[in-house]
Amino acid sequence: MTDSVLSSPLRDRIDMLRDPRLLRRALPAVSLAAILIAIFLINDRAMSYRGLDLMLKYAVPIAFATIAQMFILTVNDLDLSIGAFVGLVACIAGTWLVDQPVLCVLILAGCVASYAAVGALIHVRRLPSIVVTLGMSFVWLGIAVILMPTPGGTVPEWLKGLMSWKPPLIPFPIVACAAIALVAHVLLMESSYGAVLRGAGGNATAIDRAGWSLLRIRMSMYALAGFFGVLSGLSLIGLTTSPDAHIADRYTLLSIAGVILGGGEFVGGRVSPIGAVIGAVTLTLTGSFLIFMRISPDWQIGAQGAVLIVVLALRALIKLREGR
Amino acid sequence: MRALAARIGNKPWLLSFAGALAVWLATILFTEGKGGGQIITAALAFSTFTVIVGIGQMFVITTGPGNVDLSIPSTIALAGGVAMKIMGGQDGLIWLGLLACIGAGLAVGTFNYILIRLLKIPPIIATLSSSLIVMSVAISYGRGLQIKPPPSFADFTTAQVAGVPMLSLCAILFAMIMAVILERTVYGRATLAIGQNMRAAHLAGVKVERTRCITYLMSAAFAGLCGALLAGFSGGNALNMGEEYLLATIAVVVIGGTSVAGGRANVPGIWGAALFLYLLVTMLNTYGASAGVRLVLTGLIIIAMITLAGGDKPSR
Numbered sequence: 001m002t003d004s005v006l007s008s009p010l011r012d013r014i015d016m017l018r019d020p021r022l023l024r025r026a027l028p029a030v031s032l033a034a035i036l037i038a039i040f041l042i043n044d045r046a047m048s049y050r051g052l053d054l055m056l057k058y059a060v061p062i063a064f065a066t067i068a069q070m071f072i073l074t075v076n077d078l079d080l081s082i083g084a085f086v087g088l089v090a091c092i093a094g095t096w097l098v099d100q101p102v103l104c105v106l107i108l109a110g111c112v113a114s115y116a117a118v119g120a121l122i123h124v125r126r127l128p129s130i131v132v133t134l135g136m137s138f139v140w141l142g143i144a145v146i147l148m149p150t151p152g153g154t155v156p157e158w159l160k161g162l163m164s165w166k167p168p169l170i171p172f173p174i175v176a177c178a179a180i181a182l183v184a185h186v187l188l189m190e191s192s193y194g195a196v197l198r199g200a201g202g203n204a205t206a207i208d209r210a211g212w213s214l215l216r217i218r219m220s221m222y223a224l225a226g227f228f229g230v231l232s233g234l235s236l237i238g239l240t241t242s243p244d245a246h247i248a249d250r251y252t253l254l255s256i257a258g259v260i261l262g263g264g265e266f267v268g269g270r271v272s273p274i275g276a277v278i279g280a281v282t283l284t285l286t287g288s289f290l291i292f293m294r295i296s297p298d299w300q301i302g303a304q305g306a307v308l309i310v311v312l313a314l315r316a317l318i319k320l321r322e323g324r
Numbered sequence: 325m326r327a328l329a330a331r332i333g334n335k336p337w338l339l340s341f342a343g344a345l346a347v348w349l350a351t352i353l354f355t356e357g358k359g360g361g362q363i364i365t366a367a368l369a370f371s372t373f374t375v376i377v378g379i380g381q382m383f384v385i386t387t388g389p390g391n392v393d394l395s396i397p398s399t400i401a402l403a404g405g406v407a408m409k410i411m412g413g414q415d416g417l418i419w420l421g422l423l424a425c426i427g428a429g430l431a432v433g434t435f436n437y438i439l440i441r442l443l444k445i446p447p448i449i450a451t452l453s454s455s456l457i458v459m460s461v462a463i464s465y466g467r468g469l470q471i472k473p474p475p476s477f478a479d480f481t482t483a484q485v486a487g488v489p490m491l492s493l494c495a496i497l498f499a500m501i502m503a504v505i506l507e508r509t510v511y512g513r514a515t516l517a518i519g520q521n522m523r524a525a526h527l528a529g530v531k532v533e534r535t536r537c538i539t540y541l542m543s544a545a546f547a548g549l550c551g552a553l554l555a556g557f558s559g560g561n562a563l564n565m566g567e568e569y570l571l572a573t574i575a576v577v578v579i580g581g582t583s584v585a586g587g588r589a590n591v592p593g594i595w596g597a598a599l600f601l602y603l604l605v606t607m608l609n610t611y612g613a614s615a616g617v618r619l620v621l622t623g624l625i626i627i628a629m630i631t632l633a634g635g636d637k638p639s640r
Contacts, residue, residue, distance in 0.1 A: 078448070121631070128584035130392065131630050134571055138623025146616030253394075253452060266390060266446040302460025308453040309439065316443045 020322040024315065028262045028275040031311050032282045035289055042292045049171055056173035057239055059284040060163070061086070063177050064232035065251045066258035066280040067184045067273060068225040073259055074188070074201045074271050075221050077122065077129035081137035082229055083252035085111070087245050088144040089233025094153025094243035101156075108230050115226025116219040123218040137252070144245035151244035155237050163238030176235075177277050184273035187224075197221060201269025250301075257308050258283055263315075282307065337581035337593025343629065344600040351607040361487055363606055368492040369482075371598035373557070374572050375495050376550045378580075378594045379502050380543030381573035384447070387539055388519045388586035394451040395432055396547045396573055398458035400566025403428040403551030405466035408473060408561045415476040422552055429548020432458055433541035440540070441533065447540070462563060470560040481556035491553065496595070503591035515539060519586030575601060579629050 039055070040047045046055065065082055072079040089108065096104035118136055122129050165172050188194040199207045200217045208214050232251070237243045260266075261282055262275030286303045290296075295303075348367075352360040377396055384393045403425040411421035432454065439450035473481075483490040506512035514535040517525040526532045547566070555561035578584055579600065580593025604625060608618045 121627075125631055127630055128578070131574065131578045131584060132627055134574055135623040135626035135630070137571070138619045138626065140623075142616045142619025142621075142623060144616075145619060146614065149614075149616070253456070256449070256452060257456075260449050266449065296464070298463040299460045302457045305453045305456025305460070308449075308456070309443070312439075312443045312445050312449070312453070316445070319444070 020318050023318050024322075025263065025272075025275075027311065027314060027318070028272075028278040028282070031261070031307070031314075032278050032285070035282055035285050035307070039285065039289050039292055042289075046288075046292065049166075049169075053166070053171035053173060055285060055288040056171065056177070056281065057163075059173050059281045060176045060180075061232045061236035061239070061248070062251065062254055062258065062284055063180050063277045063280040064228050064235060065248070065255040066262075066276045067180060068228035068232065069255035070184070070259045070262075070264060070271050070273060070276045071188075071221045071225040071228070072129070073256075073264055073266070074198055074269050075218055076201050076267050076269070077133075077218075077221075078256070079133045079225060080130055080252055081133040081140055082225070082232075082255055083248045083250060084137040084140035084144070085115075085226070085229045086233045086236060086248035086251050088140040088147075089230050090237045090243035090247050091144040091148040091153065091245055093159075093234055093237055094155060095147055097159070098154045098156050112223055112226035112230060115229070116223035119218045119222025120215060122222075123215050141245060148243065148245055151242040153237075153243045155241065155243070159234065159238040163235060177281055181274045181277035184228075184277070188271070188273055198269040198271070201267070201271075254280075254283055254304075257304065261308060261311055335581070337590045337596055339629070339632070340579050340581065340593050340596030340600050343579075344596055344603050347600060347603040347607050351603065351610050354607075354610050363603070365484065365487050365489065367599050367602045367606065369489040369557075370602050371595065372489065372492045372495040373550050373554050374569065374576055374598040374601070375499060375594055376553070377543075377547050377569050378573045378576040378598060379499065379591065380546035382577045382580070382582050382589055382591070382594060383506075383515055383539045384543045385574075385577050385582060385584060386515050386519045386586055386589040387536055388522060389584075390446045390448055391586065392448045392451070392574065393436070393540065393543045393547075394448060394570065395436060395455035395458055395544065397566035397568075397570045398455040398462060399429055399432045399544050399547035400551040400554065400569060401561075401563050402432070402458050402462035402465065403548035404555035404561035404565050405462055405471075405551075405563075407552035408471035408555050409466070411474050411477065413472055413474050415474045418474055418477050421477075422549070425548045425552035426545050427548070429545040429551075430541055431544075432548070433544030436544060437537050437540045440536070459563075466561065466563065468563060470562060472560050473556040477556045478559065481553055491557070499591050499595060506589055506591060511535060511538060516587055516589065519583075519588070521587075572598075572601065575626050579626065 043051075045051055065086055068082055069079055089111065092107055092111070093104060096107065118132060121127065122132050163172070167175055188197060196207060196212055197217055197220065200212070200214060204214055207217070233248070236248060240247065258279035259271065259276045261279030262272055262277070263279075264271040264276060283304050286307050287300050290300055290303055348360070348363065351363060352358070377400070381393055381396065384391050406428045407421040407425035410424045411417045436447070436451050436454050439445065439454060440447050443450065472478075481491055485493065506515070514525065514530045517528065517530050518532055518535055522532060547569075550569075551561070551566065554565055558565070576594050576597035579597035580595075581590040582588060582593065601622070604622060605618060608621055613621065
């Protein structure tokens with residue numbers, strides 16, 4: 001006890017490093033750094049503009065989907081339909097974006113509006129989000145299958161061009177992911193309405209008593225999720241040549257894993273947009289890591305599960321210290 | 325009318341059976357009475373598998389918010405592969421294969437519970453992580469090869485008595501036993517108590533952790549058993565065999581009248597809901613709906629059913 005009274009600036013700094021809260025916040029970045037270092041140690045050619053560009057290509061749509069999921073998790077809900085929704089957006093854009101861009105934008109706006117409507121239904125009727133979004137995943141997938149029974153469709157050149165853009169010095173996926181993280185961060189963490197939105201996840205009654213409409217909050221969150229889902233679908237078809245209904249089936253689980261990996265909690269409105277994007281990038285890199293290790297792609301999803309478990313185990317350890 | 329509504333309100337599972345009956349009637353009305361019996365036989369046969377895994381999922385969901393077993397599809401795929409490989413097409417090894425598939429399920433369940441307990445993470449995330457690993461194990465173990473079931477095992481899983489599949493009779497008996505376990509045993513009551521209020525249950529002397537452990541082991545073991553039966557029924561194992569059961573188990577549990585917020589469960593409703601879902605798809609098929617239309621309507625009807633049954637009152 002007497003030691004802390006006599007603390008020097010140096011000791012302060014060391015204590016800060018021991019602070020569990022700081023460790024906790026740094027965990028997503030540390031895990032990303034660990035996996036990057038591992039990749040570079042195995043294959044030093046990966047540490048180039050081209051290497052990073054190739055490895056991180058698919059991080060962009062996954063990051064968008066993860067941010068979409070994060071908005072839903074902020075209000076203590078879970079979206080089991082985001083993967084199917086991203087697939088539907090890919091099919092809609094693949095069908096109309098080239099020939100009838102105006103119609104396509106209107107349809108996509110309608111998709112975002114229906115996401116908000118789902119949020120409203122969940123709120124008004126107090127329905128469990130997992131069941132409603134589960135039902136919606138059938139609806140999205142069904143519409144996508146009607147639109148595009150077999151893989152096909154056309155992708156506009158400008159979208160392909162954007163996704164394969166080679167900016168100077170920093171590869172495009174990194175620029176894009178940083179931009180996504182920044183926008184989501186400002187939206188949710190820095191704005192005053194963002195604080196209200198997060199508050200609705202932490203203590204809904206308090207926010208309600210303070211005069212905010214919980215219905216409108218939930219609808220906004222679902223609309224935001226829908227909007228980022230649309231961006232995920234668009235960026236995804238910019239990377240692939242032929243969209244199909246099942247193109248993003250795995251995104252539902254990946255997006256949940258990404259948010260949690262990035263330090264998001266399951267309840268209480270504790271989320272981190274920057275962490276979520278880092279989580280999405282980490283999951284994308286896990287796949288590349290296995291390829292460099294010459295481990296069979298059979299283990300790719302297993303490795304993503306293992307990364308998730310390791311990070312959660314570390315977090316549990318930090319929590320143990322927090323509790324002390 | 326109001327009395328009827330109130331009665332259905334008290335027994336939400338009646339709704340699922342009423343739905344199943346309505347959908348069946350709508351189908352045979354369209355076919356002018358032809359094939360009504362065969363449709364019921366098929367519905368019973370396919371619902372059997374949904375019921376077996378659905379009951380496991382029901383116990384998990386009953387233990388409270390955030391409790392969902394997402395590892396069921398991977399476990400089905402893994403256990404189906406393990407069972408077929410060990411049976412190796414020989415009648416004499418059926419017993420060993422069945423033991424092995426339940427063993428594989430128990431192994432997954434143990435892993436799930438260790439994650440939930442040691443890492444103190446929400447079960448939905450724990451089972452999500454483990455499902456990814458289990459799927460990789462299944463892919464690597466089976467090498468994507470399909471192994472045929474032994475002839476007697478295939479016969480058993482497809483046998484019928486007067487139009488009623490043998491397996492369905494077993495599953496009805498199984499559901500009755502599970503209903504007794506839920507309503508009449510210490511374990512069952514403890515599960516319900518934990519779902520209503522974990523802290524209160526703990527203070528009242530309920531062994532919370534032991535009950536949760538049994539619940540996750542049971543769900544995984546049922547998924548394992550289902551994997552072997554499904555492989556026998558469909559003439560061999562396949563990696564995507566369990567895919568549809570993630571959504572199906574959650575849907576039948578909820579439509580069957582079990583509360584997603586936990587603390588209230590219903591076994592007969594699982595049968596009703598499983599029959600309803602299968603008959604619904606059959607009806608849409610009969611009406612000539614395309615795959616896409618079928619999916620859209622299935623989704624909308626699931627949402628309509630849950631909206632109709634009414635959401636849960638806020639737990640706080």
